[in-house]
Amino acid sequence: QVQLVESGGGVVQPGGSLRLSCAASGFNFSSYAMHWVRQAPGKGLEWVAIIRYDESNKYYGDSVKGRFTISRDNTKNTLYLQMNSLRAEDTAVYYCAKDRVGATPEYWGQGTLVTVSS
Amino acid sequence: QSALTQPASVSGSPGQSITISCTGTSSDVGGYNYVSWYQQHPGKAPKLMIYEVGNRPSGVSNRFSGSKSGNTASLTISGLQAEDEADYYCSSYTSSSTRVFGGGTKLTVL
Numbered sequence: 001q002v003q004l005v006e007s008g009g010g011v012v013q014p015g016g017s018l019r020l021s022c023a024a025s026g027f028n029f030s031s032y033a034m035h036w037v038r039q040a041p042g043k044g045l046e047w048v049a050i051i052r053y054d055e056s057n058k059y060y061g062d063s064v065k066g067r068f069t070i071s072r073d074n075t076k077n078t079l080y081l082q083m084n085s086l087r088a089e090d091t092a093v094y095y096c097a098k099d100r101v102g103a104t105p106e107y108w109g110q111g112t113l114v115t116v117s118s
Numbered sequence: 119q120s121a122l123t124q125p126a127s128v129s130g131s132p133g134q135s136i137t138i139s140c141t142g143t144s145s146d147v148g149g150y151n152y153v154s155w156y157q158q159h160p161g162k163a164p165k166l167m168i169y170e171v172g173n174r175p176s177g178v179s180n181r182f183s184g185s186k187s188g189n190t191a192s193l194t195i196s197g198l199q200a201e202d203e204a205d206y207y208c209s210s211y212t213s214s215s216t217r218v219f220g221g222g223t224k225l226t227v228l
Binding site: 035037044045046047050057059060061062095100101102103104105106107108109110111 | 119121150151152154156158163164165166169170175205207209211214215216217218219220221222
């Protein structure tokens with residue numbers, strides 16, 4: 001069965017950086033696009049980024065463009081999110097998700113919490 | 119990219135049917151048949167309930183159905199059950215090759 005396990009969350013100061021990882025198993029990772037989606041405490045879902053199966057295309061939400069970078073290592077079945085210039089409003093649970101078709105997040109991990117605070 | 123518009127809350131009694139609307143624009147909901155719906159229970163990850171407007175993933179009850187008319191998509195849950203109480207989010211592919219979510223709807227089963 002599809003399994004996605006996020007890691008790398010924690011507390012970071014404003015202006016700092018953090019890299020999240022998502023270990024995938026149970027499917028052919030190198031054949032699917034992958035997403036990052038976040039959820040601030042008590043708030044709704046916000047789409048963050050998508051990367052195509054071969055890294056040919058990457059797209060970002062407006063609020064993270066220029067600060068976050070999505071990448072993947074198909075040899076390690078792992079998705080990454082490099083987050084720079086972090087702000088308090090980036091505080092959220094970050095989920096990775098396997099794509100279906102039409103950039104549809106299908107299966108989701110359990111999430112990792114990022115807290116940006118001094 | 120502005121969030122899709124959903125009602126903040128809906129409610130219904132067990133056995134009844136409810137419908138949640140999701141309004142976007144011609145650049146997202148109205149322009150593509152890649153509308154999906156997610157269910158999220160407190161403290162849990164979202165679960166895909168409907169994809170491509172009206173398709174159910176394997177294992178999702180046929181009490182859940184989706185449709186679209188113009189720039190508005192809808193999720194209908196029939197035969198409401200206590201376990202349906204959760205937050206529901208719509209989502210759509212956009213003309214920028216990105217994804218956008220609705221603000222979420224809290225479903226209360228009375």
